[in-house]
Amino acid sequence: MPRRIVIGIRGVGHRVIDSIWRLGYASRFFLLTLLKSGTSLRRFGLVIRELYFTGVLSLIIILVSGxxxxxxLGLQGYETLQKYGAESAVGTLVALSLVRELGPVVAALLFASRAGSAITAEIGLMKATEQLAAMEMMAVDPIARVVAPRFWAGVISMPFLAALFSTIGVFGGYLVAVVVIGVDEGSFWSQMQNAVDFRYDIVNGIIKTCVFGVAVTAIAVFEGYDASPTAEGVSGATTRTVVTSSLAILGLDFVLTSFMFRGMS
Known part of the structure; x- marks a missing residue:
């Protein structure tokens, strides 16, 4: 067998082994974060402080985007439904699209790009400037003091941000469909209320946002804690957070949606 092919196969094998090892290390780090969360939950002020940086500072991009x-959705939905004489159902289209899919997914993607990258950069910079090492020297566990509060702040923030995204999105659809185009307001709201089911739409949307929040924040804190203590290392970790989180969100969305719709059938 030619030497180049052998080297190529060997390189692929090394990458696969490294990926498996990194996945195992990340899983161990995630479990360690959960086990050491007691300090953060007892001193909930640490989590409240991170809620401001993680959730409140993400409100602008969430609300404007929503x-x-x-x-x-209101504009495109009206243009499409008008062809079939069903323009009064635009409220249903807007609400179901946001509550089932766009609200959780787009809000999670925005959360990953804004809050997730910030968490990774902050923890990575603390590692590069040896603040985490200094905590260990003072017998302060950096996972309990730095990682866990940011993790729980992200998990708590995500469902609320997604709910606000969907709510303001419905309002945006109302502005275009009812105020601008002139769809009947009563039909807009009544058909929306009849179509949106609390169990299969709202609850499933909340479940999605919770799963996305755990995934994005777990990736963010791990990448920051595992980053190389250099400027290039922190930059690469931040990029990996956004890319990995985005892929995780889309993959988990497919898996969760397939299970949820199977339950509806």
């Missing part, structure tokens, strides 16, 4: 997504 408004425009809802407006686009």
């Amino acid at each position: 408004l425009f997504v809802g407006m686009v």
Whole structure:
């Protein structure tokens, strides 16, 4: 067998082994974070402080994006439904699209790009400047003091941000469909209320946001804690957080949706 092919196969094998090892290390780190969360939950002020940086500072991009997504849904939905004489059902289209899919997924993607990258950069910078090492020297566990509060803040923030995204998105669809185009307001709201089911739409949407919140925040804190203590290392970790989180969100969305719709059938 030619030497180049052998080297190529060997390189692929090394990458696969490294990926499996890294996945195992990340899983161990995640379990360690859960086990050491007692300090953060007892001193909940640590989590509240991170809630501000993780959740409150993400409100602007969530609200503005949700408004425009809802407006686009209202416009496109009206143009499509009008061809079939069902323009009064635009409220149903907007609400179901946001509650089932776009609300959880787009909000999670925005959360990963804004809050997830910030968490990774902050923890990575603390590692690069040896703040984490200094904590260990003072007998302070950096996972309990730094990682766990940020993890729980992200998990708590994500469902609320997704709910706000969907709510403001419905309002954006209302502005375009009812206020601008002139769809009957009563039909808009009544058909929406009849179509949206609390169990299969709202609860499933909440489950998605919770899963996305855990996945994104777990990836963010791990990448920050595992980053190389250099500027290039922190930059690479931040990029990996956004890319890995985005892929995880889309993959988990498919898996969760397949199970949820199977339960509806």
